[in-house]
Amino acid sequence: MRAKKIAVIGAGVSGLGAIKSCLEEGLEPVCFEKNNDIGGLWNYEETPKNRIPGIYKSLTSNTSKEMTAFSDFPMPDHYPNYLHHSKMMEYIRMYASHFGLINYIQFQTKVCRVKKRPDFSSSGQWEVVVEMDGKQKTCIFDGIMICSGHYNQKHFPLQDFSGIKKFRGKYLHTWEYKHPDNFVGKRVVVIGIGNSGADVAGEISRVAEQIFLSTRRGAWIWNRVWDNGNPMDATLFTRYNRTVQKFCPTFLINRWTENKLNARFNHANYGLQAKHRIFSHQTVINDDLPNHIISGRVLIKPNVKEFTETSAIFEDGTEEKIDAVVFATGYTFSLPFLEDEDILDNQHSMFKCVFPPHLEKPTLAFIGLLQPAGSIIPTSELQSRWAVRVFAGLQKLPSESDMLAEINRRKKEVEKQCVKSPGSVRRVQFIYYMDEIASEIGVKPNLFSLLIWDTKLAMEMLYGPCTPYQYRLQGPGKWTGARTAILTQRNRILKPLRTRVLKDSGFSSSLFLFKSICAIILLFLAMLVITSMVCH
Ligand SMILES: Cc1cc2nc3c(=O)[nH]c(=O)nc-3n(C[C@H](O)[C@H](O)[C@H](O)COP(=O)(O)OP(=O)(O)OC[C@H]3O[C@@H](n4cnc5c(N)ncnc54)[C@H](O)[C@@H]3O)c2cc1C
Numbered sequence: 001m002r003a004k005k006i007a008v009i010g011a012g013v014s015g016l017g018a019i020k021s022c023l024e025e026g027l028e029p030v031c032f033e034k035n036n037d038i039g040g041l042w043n044y045e046e047t048p049k050n051r052i053p054g055i056y057k058s059l060t061s062n063t064s065k066e067m068t069a070f071s072d073f074p075m076p077d078h079y080p081n082y083l084h085h086s087k088m089m090e091y092i093r094m095y096a097s098h099f100g101l102i103n104y105i106q107f108q109t110k111v112c113r114v115k116k117r118p119d120f121s122s123s124g125q126w127e128v129v130v131e132m133d134g135k136q137k138t139c140i141f142d143g144i145m146i147c148s149g150h151y152n153q154k155h156f157p158l159q160d161f162s163g164i165k166k167f168r169g170k171y172l173h174t175w176e177y178k179h180p181d182n183f184v185g186k187r188v189v190v191i192g193i194g195n196s197g198a199d200v201a202g203e204i205s206r207v208a209e210q211i212f213l214s215t216r217r218g219a220w221i222w223n224r225v226w227d228n229g230n231p232m233d234a235t236l237f238t239r240y241n242r243t244v245q246k247f248c249p250t251f252l253i254n255r256w257t258e259n260k261l262n263a264r265f266n267h268a269n270y271g272l273q274a275k276h277r278i279f280s281h282q283t284v285i286n287d288d289l290p291n292h293i294i295s296g297r298v299l300i301k302p303n304v305k306e307f308t309e310t311s312a313i314f315e316d317g318t319e320e321k322i323d324a325v326v327f328a329t330g331y332t333f334s335l336p337f338l339e340d341e342d343i344l345d346n347q348h349s350m351f352k353c354v355f356p357p358h359l360e361k362p363t364l365a366f367i368g369l370l371q372p373a374g375s376i377i378p379t380s381e382l383q384s385r386w387a388v389r390v391f392a393g394l395q396k397l398p399s400e401s402d403m404l405a406e407i408n409r410r411k412k413e414v415e416k417q418c419v420k421s422p423g424s425v426r427r428v429q430f431i432y433y434m435d436e437i438a439s440e441i442g443v444k445p446n447l448f449s450l451l452i453w454d455t456k457l458a459m460e461m462l463y464g465p466c467t468p469y470q471y472r473l474q475g476p477g478k479w480t481g482a483r484t485a486i487l488t489q490r491n492r493i494l495k496p497l498r499t500r501v502l503k504d505s506g507f508s509s510s511l512f513l514f515k516s517i518c519a520i521i522l523l524f525l526a527m528l529v530i531t532s533m534v535c536h
């Protein structure tokens with residue numbers, strides 16, 4: 001049989017994972033990338049040309065390296081835990097060259113249109129129109145993986161800011177922002193407190209005369225450096241925590257986390273108190289902001305009501321003279337090449353964020369179109385592993401009505417828990433979502449049997465960071481290095497910090513013993529519950 005030909009749109013981290021997954025299942029990928037290089041967002045360019053989103057010179061990842069790695073390619077042990085974009089790019093290049101992915105990419109080739117073929121209901125095939133060197137070409141594919149990015153369009157709502165056209169100073173979107181040099185000695189308003197807004201405000205504040213950071217609804221601020229100096233995500237995203245959270249009412253978890261963040265600095269006193277509970281909206285990861293606020297370089301302000309020629313008037317009536325405005329209003333996405341197809345409704349409802357439910361044949365998948373409260377790379381990689389198995393006919397999707405029911409169930413859940421915002425249906429909880437997709441593929445680790453057969457590994461998987469290697473222990477795509485990768489992950493976290501070596505503090509065996517006993521009791525209780533259920 002002829003290998004199925006799959007079009008992969010975009011060669012960012014999602015596209016690279018998609019190419020690799022196609023190769024794993026014996027499919028034939030052709031990746032189209034409109035730029036001349038891989039890496040998408042992480043490929044920094046000094047002068048913004050066409051790459052959206054644009055990143056700034058100082059951008060450092062907000063997810064730590066062990067949580068961010070591809071599942072069968074851990075980052076080198078000497079890499080820092082949070083990576084500057086140049087280091088991230090270095091890792092992405094290593095991944096692409098290690099698995100020989102570059103040969104499958106056609107650079108400077110833009111996908112203009114993706115259309116069902118006339119015989120789609122029987123063949124499931126697509127027609128893809130691409131443009132290279134100004135010339136258009138049509139190709140036929142058996143499957144499509146859309147990896148064009150979740151942030152490929154600027155959100156720049158100038159119409160919401162009256163008077164901005166009169167303002168005589170400079171204003172720009174963070175897309176154009178690269179470094180603080182143009183803001184020396186200036187008075188600047190930064191609009192919006194997402195990850196970028198907080199970063200940019202802090203960075204400019206070191207050279208500017210004054211920064212005003214304007215926020216409509218406040219924000220909860222996490223720090224990368226967590227208790228004992230460990231990476232935040234690697235500390236909190238554990239299976240143990242996830243189990244505790246499952247049995248804990250949401251309000252308690254919200255309160256626990258909010259108290260924890262308020263213990264670092266009181267969000268109300270710092271003018272940041274959010275109108276929402278912590279887990280109902282996007283949060284911000286920033287280590288420096290409270291330092292800039294307490295030293296007065298950044299002043300938190302409410303929404304801007306109006307701009308005049310030389311000032312900003314805030315909703316509390318205060319007016320500040322300013323020289324420049326930075327709009328950190330974020331990004332959205334668009335799928336212009338799908339415009340005349342009715343594949344998606346206007347809310348972009350998809351089955352588990354991957355498959356549009358209305359197609360006669362499941363031959364199109366969205367990869368990386370989601371907002372995990374965690375790293376995107378392993379999440380989109382897992383989506384690809386699932387999608388290629390469906391394309392290859394090794395797995396089936398539920399019926400259209402079952403998929404719609406599942407989509408509606410998720411929508412209701414999100415509506416109950418989250419602040420209403422366009423992206424909220426694509427918000428997913430990291431471990432929960434990874435496990436959900438892994439179950440579809442049959443690669444979700446079986447912790448109970450591991451507790452019996454490989455206690456050491458199971459313990460690390462329960463109490464240690466829930467790293468992507470856990471999804472390579474069994475099933476399709478199994479990687480023999482996965483066990484070692486999990487057992488050595490803490491060494492890779494500590495290695496880059498230990499640049500002045502002290503006497504080793506040693507491994508606490510009594511703690512290990514204590515934790516083993518807890519796990520065995522847990523297992524015993526679970527077995528009791530199961531036997532009592534079976535008996536009645
Ligand atoms: C400022 C910022 C910081 C972030 N920090 C982190 C972080 O620390 N950790 C993390 O996990 N995530 C982070 N993210 C999320 C980030 O989106 C992901 O890490 C990741 O880059 C997503 O990769 P992607 O391949 O899905 O999309 P992208 O990186 O956007 O790549 C999409 C690719 O598709 C190409 N393309 C688009 N349309 C077409 C077309 N029509 N034809 C051909 N090619 C096309 C583009 O040129 C691009 O190369 C951050 C996002 C932003 C904006």
Ligand SMILES: *[C@@H]1O[C@H](CO)[C@@H](O)[C@H](O)[C@H]1NC(C)=O
Nearest residue numbers: 227235236238240241244463
């Ligand atoms: C998660 O676990 C870590 C250590 O294992 C602990 O410090 C932290 O408080 C836990 N967090 C939650 C939300 O349970």
Ligand SMILES: *[C@@H]1O[C@H](CO)[C@@H](O)[C@H](O)[C@H]1NC(C)=O
Nearest residue numbers: 062194195196285373374375
């Ligand atoms: C990291 O920053 C990006 C860009 O602002 C954001 O979309 C993402 O949600 C952040 N990640 C986490 C885990 O908060």
